[in-house]
Amino acid sequence: MRFDEFQDFRQRQLSASPSLLDAAETNVYRALASLRPDPPADPGTVYRCDLARAWLRRYELPEEWSRRAMISRGVRHGLGVLFHHLRAAEARLWLPADVYPVYFELARAAGLAPGSYPTLPEPTLPEPVLPGPPVDDRPEYLLLANPSKPLGRYLSEAECTALIAWLQQSPHRRLLIDSVYDLGAPFDIGTRRLLDTGRAVLLHSVTKGWLWPRTFGVVLLGPADAEPAEAFRADPPTQDQLALAERLLTDHSGVPRLVTDELAARAERLFARLPEEVLGAIPTASRTCPGNYFFPVEIPAETLRRDHGVLAVPITVFGESTWPGSVLTSLADTFGLRPSPRSGPARRGGG
Template sequence: MKFDEFQEFRQRQLSAHSSLLDAAETNVYRALAPIRPQPPSDMSTVHRCDLARAWLRRFELPEAWSGHAMVCRGVRHGLSTIFRRLHGVQARLWLPSDVYPVYFELARAAGLEPASYPTLPAPALPRSPVDHRPEYLLLANPSKPLGRYLSDVECAAVISWLGESPLRRVLIDSVYDLGVPFAAGTRRLLDTGRGVLLHSVTKGWLWPRTFGVVLLSPAQAELAEAFRSEPPTSAQLRLADRLLTEHRDVPRQVVAELAVRAERLFERLPDEVLKAIPMVSRTCPGNYFFPVEVPAETLQREYGVLATPVSVFGESNWSGSILTSLADAFGPTPTTAR
């Protein structure tokens, strides 16, 4: 069941069964709308170089890296730009099959035919033989709907994969990382000199497709020129400046609100269902996706819980499902029905 199909199914089920616990809402912007900062009203000029330095300071990264911190319009825009370059050099691209269908849409729009690897119930990295082509692995850290950061063992496996060929690189989608500094695993991957970090204000400040940064390695000057030729609008730059300066605390507020919502979800779940959620997902800061080793059909039929099928996130052979903590029932004024 794809995303749009499931949304129609979800509304039908909630309308027909008033006692059904809605643990399948995925729209974080609607759920946390009161926290989202308002855009600025002034028309001041903001320069990309200043924003790059502000972003580096915000995430405790060296300001000397500003020449490699490419300002863009968000992770989607960043990936589109990178994917076009990968097509030009006939690179091989690996995408997670069960994280975000848009990854595949962007890759195919750039002319790529990506290969895939699963992340549920745990990431299983590709074991492809080394060849003469550049090879890129895209991963999310933290990953959704896995609902956690990469483990030390998983990071070590990625580093080992990189070490098998000087033509291998890793693309790190860190949009769900709401902490400062970035996760230790992300920093370990950057320290290899083979990582490209993608981040934006989408989740931390609840402003999608507005502003992001792609942190390149020094050896990727050809990508830098592609980003410089496609800047955000002046309004997007002004908004980003306001978010990074006047609203620095918003990501912390988002994490705090999501923690409260997660606890309300856990309180409403039957013990058997709660125990089927990995503890590492339950305790990951800022998480609202909780994988559970129970099929969605079973959760609804036996426990009265509406969950999201894994197929909404992409192709998967895993039999479990995903719970979320974004529905009205877990908000500031909890309700028992919709």
């Protein structure tokens, strides 16, 4: 079931069965609309180089990297530019199969034919490329998200080690790291460890932390990957978008912490409403990841609805997957209030 199909299905189910616990809302902007900062009333001229340095300072990265910090309109825009560069370089591309269907849409629009690898129930790097070096000198890129959704957690130390080993098998290999779900500063230790290899491109934006999608982002190119720079310089955000980004990074620097705290509170309200069997099936790392609102559970969505009165998101909404489970979210309106933890049919110990 694709995303748009599921949205129609969700509304029909909630209308037909009002007692269902809605753990299937996915729109964080609608859920947290009250936290989104307003744009500046009188935007002035803002320079991309200043924003690049401000972004680097916030995330405790060296300011001398500013020449590699490309200003974009968000992760989608950044990936679109990078994927066209990969196509021109005849590069191979590996994408996570079950994270974000838009990855594949952007890659195919750029003329790429990406391979894939699963992330659920845990990331499994593509077997054809792991055992040894590539058979030719073509560039090879692997895209990952850290933290990953709907896995709902950061990369483990062992997973970072495996990625570094993959890089070391060939000088032509690179990582693309989508860090849009990392609401903290500095970035996660795993992300910083991968950046330290000098073989990773980092993508970030104000989409989740400040709730402003497709507005402003940064693509931090690797030290030996300057080729796409001119394409980014030729396709910048508008002055209004740059002014908004400056306002977010300065006047509203604390918003990501407010978002993280609100999401943590909503997650606790979700957990309080879940049957013990369902709560116990959510991995601990997902339950405890700061700012997470996606919770994988190895129970099919149909079983959750039929046996527990919980409406979940089928894994196919996120992409192709053979994993039998589904995903719970904590974004529905009921978790923004303070409902009784024992109200409704889906209560701990119930079924």
